[in-house]
Amino acid sequence: MTGSEPTLVLPSDLREAILERARTGDPREVCGVLGGSFDPDSSRVRSQYPADNVADHPRTRYRIDPEEQLAIFERLEDRGEEIVGFYHSHPRGPPRPSETDAEAATWPDRSYLIVSLSPLDIGSWRWRSGDSGTEDSSDRESTGSRTAGKFERETLVLE
Amino acid sequence: MRVTVDVKGEATHEIDTDELPGDSTSAAGQSASSDGTSNPESTYADLLTAVDLSPHEVSVLVDGRPVPEDQPVDADHVTVLRLIKGG
Numbered sequence: 001m002t003g004s005e006p007t008l009v010l011p012s013d014l015r016e017a018i019l020e021r022a023r024t025g026d027p028r029e030v031c032g033v034l035g036g037s038f039d040p041d042s043s044r045v046r047s048q049y050p051a052d053n054v055a056d057h058p059r060t061r062y063r064i065d066p067e068e069q070l071a072i073f074e075r076l077e078d079r080g081e082e083i084v085g086f087y088h089s090h091p092r093g094p095p096r097p098s099e100t101d102a103e104a105a106t107w108p109d110r111s112y113l114i115v116s117l118s119p120l121d122i123g124s125w126r127w128r129s130g131d132s133g134t135e136d137s138s139d140r141e142s143t144g145s146r147t148a149g150k151f152e153r154e155t156l157v158l159e
Numbered sequence: 160m161r162v163t164v165d166v167k168g169e170a171t172h173e174i175d176t177d178e179l180p181g182d183s184t185s186a187a188g189q190s191a192s193s194d195g196t197s198n199p200e201s202t203y204a205d206l207l208t209a210v211d212l213s214p215h216e217v218s219v220l221v222d223g224r225p226v227p228e229d230q231p232v233d234a235d236h237v238t239v240l241r242l243i244k245g246g
Contacts, residue, residue: 029246055244063244066218066225066240070167070240083168098246101245106241
């Protein structure tokens with residue numbers, strides 16, 4: 001490890017599209033998949049794939065149906081992209097992972113982009129599972145869980 | 160039976176169900192025991208165990224449709240998706 005934060009490059013038009021989805025989806029959480037170039041420490045988003053939120057309580061939870069998830073992955077792969085990560089909104093919460101997010105995270109090293117609507121803000125985090133080798137560091141903001149792993153904040157680069 | 164297990168976003172594994180712990184054709188009809196030697200058939204959950212995954216963190220799909228993890232393996236190609244959910 002170099003000691004620097006991981007990065008996620010996000011084109012401005014995709015950022016605006018995700019923010020708009022979050023606004024129009026309010027008060028429900030919205031969610032989707034990010035496709036592009038994946039690297040455990042430096043990824044680049046090329047596409048965003050909206051998905052339905054099929055959680056039982058969509059104002060405070062999100063879940064992507066596995067069949068839709070697979071269909072999105074196939075579209076993404078057909079375009080030569082990799083799974084960069086995912087996004088969801090917090091209509092009434094901050095732009096950082098909740099305890100529920102940490103307990104439910106399952107994709108090691110992928111980006112979890114979170115949009116807050118009150119106030120409007122956006123942040124991104126990498127899920128580091130217990131075996132991905134990331135240690136706690138005092139200069140990194142992180143959110144852990146009861147499971148073996150934690151979220152590591154990453155730098156969002158807009159272009 | 161040879162099964163291809165495609166863990167989306169990660170690796171593809173070739174698993175021989177005859178070699179999975181808990182699989183024993185000679186013990187068909189008996190209930191599972193704690194030593195894992197009397198399961199009549201391998202289940203999708205056994206496949207997940209073989210690739211170090213838990214049913215709590217993934218969905219198993221056959222022909223694009225989710226299948227219960229406790230069902231016997233009845234396909235030679237299985238797709239495994241890590242769940243995307245949170246709050």
